[in-house]
Amino acid sequence: MTPLLALDHVCSGYGRIAVLQDVSLSVGQGQIVSLIGANGAGKTTLMMTIAGMPRLSAGRIGFEGDDISQMPTETLIRRGIAYVPEGRRIFAQMTVLENLQMGAYFSPPPKYRDDLEAMLTLFPRLRDRIRQRAGTMSGGEQQMLAIARALMARPKLLLLDEPSLGLAPLVVRQIFDSLVSLRKTLGLTLLVVEQNARLALSVSDYGYVLRNGRITLSGTGPELLQSPEVQKEYLGGGL
């Protein structure tokens, strides 16, 4: 079976600055795959390259078997890739509701209403603040909004870039639990970049380690958790 997302020997960067070198990875339908790596390893670049900004300089990105590497960002997003960016990037001047509506820009109204209800049930905090300007919410609330906004598009593949950034451990746990349950209910596939490698790998089917723009290690979640390299560099020494 072809994987939902497949990167083949992808190189990418910014102008003359090469960041990703020969990166190959695949994400199967319904899987949770995590990507770990140090600051500056190129994790965000990898996620953004999938979304077409920047565009890859070599290699191929396949989505549902089709080559998407030259498609404009808007087209890829409409084909079912949603992105929760690093640092949330919610629309601060707009209300919570308007942010969610932006996520559902292409949904027909009945679908939109159901999805909105589902998101407000998943994140009850957002329901209480539906008319509030998004920029005045707490960091955690903004992160929930960023995730909900992405899910409003009913993506097939959700790209999550450091969803735990600045959140209390309990909230992070809740968000991961809800993502795992969304995978079951919506058939969602997830590619997650996470600093909290232990948490990410513990819920992942598969993981990749990115170092200086190259994949240096990959394996199932438990395998990586056991690996000495991962333990030493990403799990903060002994368990």
Place this chain on the structure above:
Amino acid sequence: MLELGYFLQQCLNGLSLGMLYGLIALGYTMVYGIVGMINFAHGEVFMLSAFLAFLAFVGLQDAGVMSLAVCIVGMFLFSMAITALYGYALEAVAYKPLRSAPRLAPLITAIGMSILFQNFVQLTQGAQVKALPPLLTGTNILGMFDHFAVTVSDTQIVLFISTLVTAVVLYAVIHKTPLGRAQRACAQDAKMASLLGISVNRVIAITFMMGAVGAAVAGVMVTLYYGVLDFYMGFLVGMKAFTAAVLGGIGSLEGALLGGVLLGLIETLWSAYFGADYKNVAAFGVLIFVLMVRPSGLLGRPTLEKV
């Protein structure tokens, strides 16, 4: 000279002029608010729209259309539609290729496009002034003040109504529709908007077209109100409208109208009491004063939160 009636009449005339400035200022403010740039060729878009209104009128007359109402509606529709296309073309040719260029580059192309539009109209329409007889000749007496009749002309009534309708429609589009949400989203974070599937290029093109439609309403109204057109008229009016937008707080639709009305009032009242010689000095003097006291303009809000 100091009678109340005279003063009120001048206020009414100033309000009319101000609404023309305001209509054009709407285009400056929308493009600035959503795309973050000043479209310095906007004054020429206004000039083009006035000529288009004129051509529509001549065309309708040639076609034997007698009804004045039909003529005026025809002028509005024709000028608004074609001016919107000019707005689109202007953006596509002069600004879109420079999306990621340094900020000064689109300023230069704007000047280039301005000269192009002026010369184009000069070549195709001739350099001499075009004049149209007043179409709407009715005036209505609002009241008598010490034997001075304060009047409002039918043209002024059409101007007030069309300005308010334009402003309300633009406001409603920006604040109440999915397109407007996308416009505001692009204004805040264009890259994020495209990560949600929004075609930022299309949103920007539509914004330019909306601004052009506002200028077209002004162009038609100038044709009806003054009836005098020349290929150079876009420059000073464009500068004044830009001033109005800055005065009101650039980025704010209400501010554009308020700034336009203030500028129109200052200019008209100054001319009425002190002569027309220094009216532009007065207008720009007020701008400088307001910017010293309130750098973001009257209704402009200093950006509060930047995440």
